[in-house]
Amino acid sequence: MKYWLVKSEPDAFSWDQQVANQTEPWTGVRNHMAKNNLKAMKLGDRAFFYHSNIGREIVGIVEVVREAYPDPTAESGDWVSVDMKAVRPVPKPVGLAAIKADPSLEGLALIRLSRLSVAPVSEEHWRHICSLGGLRVA
Numbered sequence: 001m002k003y004w005l006v007k008s009e010p011d012a013f014s015w016d017q018q019v020a021n022q023t024e025p026w027t028g029v030r031n032h033m034a035k036n037n038l039k040a041m042k043l044g045d046r047a048f049f050y051h052s053n054i055g056r057e058i059v060g061i062v063e064v065v066r067e068a069y070p071d072p073t074a075e076s077g078d079w080v081s082v083d084m085k086a087v088r089p090v091p092k093p094v095g096l097a098a099i100k101a102d103p104s105l106e107g108l109a110l111i112r113l114s115r116l117s118v119a120p121v122s123e124e125h126w127r128h129i130c131s132l133g134g135l136r137v138a
Contacts, residue, residue: 003126004037004047005110006062006084007117015049015059019086023065026118027073027081034118038080039068047084048121048129050110056096058129061087091134104128 006026008014018024029035041047041064049060066083073081099105105128109119121129130137 002040002042002045003121003123004041004045005050005058005119005121006047007050007052009053010051010055011053015051015086015089018049018060018062018084019089021086023083023085025066025072025081026084027071029071029081029117030074030079031115031117033113034116035078035080037116037118037120038082040120041067041082043067046087046126048090048126049086052117055093057093058090058099058133059093060089061135063087088135090130092132094129094133098132099129102128102132 029038043064045064047062048058049062050058062084064082065085068080068082071079071081099108100111105125108125109116113119127137
């Protein structure tokens with residue numbers, strides 16, 4: 001299993017909407033690096049759901065339940081989407097300021113590539129962020 005971080009502006013699509021819909025296509029990605037990350041996702045991979053712009057915090061965990069397919073919102077190009085299922089909220093949302101201040105999270109794509117909307121997360125970083133968020137990691 002691989003780990004990821006996906007960003008959404010909560011005024012456009014929030015964690016609460018993800019939970020209400022349960023499974024939702026992750027559409028609208030229009031950056032080639034982010035698109036390649038979507039293409040690399042496999043069934044069962046997990047991702048942090050990050051509220052960007054408003055809140056700037058990791059608020060939930062989603063799971064890939066359908067691998068990359070043509071993005072139905074794209075008017076042209078080879079853009080893709082994946083389907084994500086809500087897994088669980090993060091009990092203590094992990095904010096960007098805390099992430100940036102934590103030396104254990106040095107190198108995290110969220111910090112290095114701040115504008116990237118779909119980014120990989122190492123297993124070490126995943127475990128540490130889960131711990132910060134009050135989640136037990138097996």
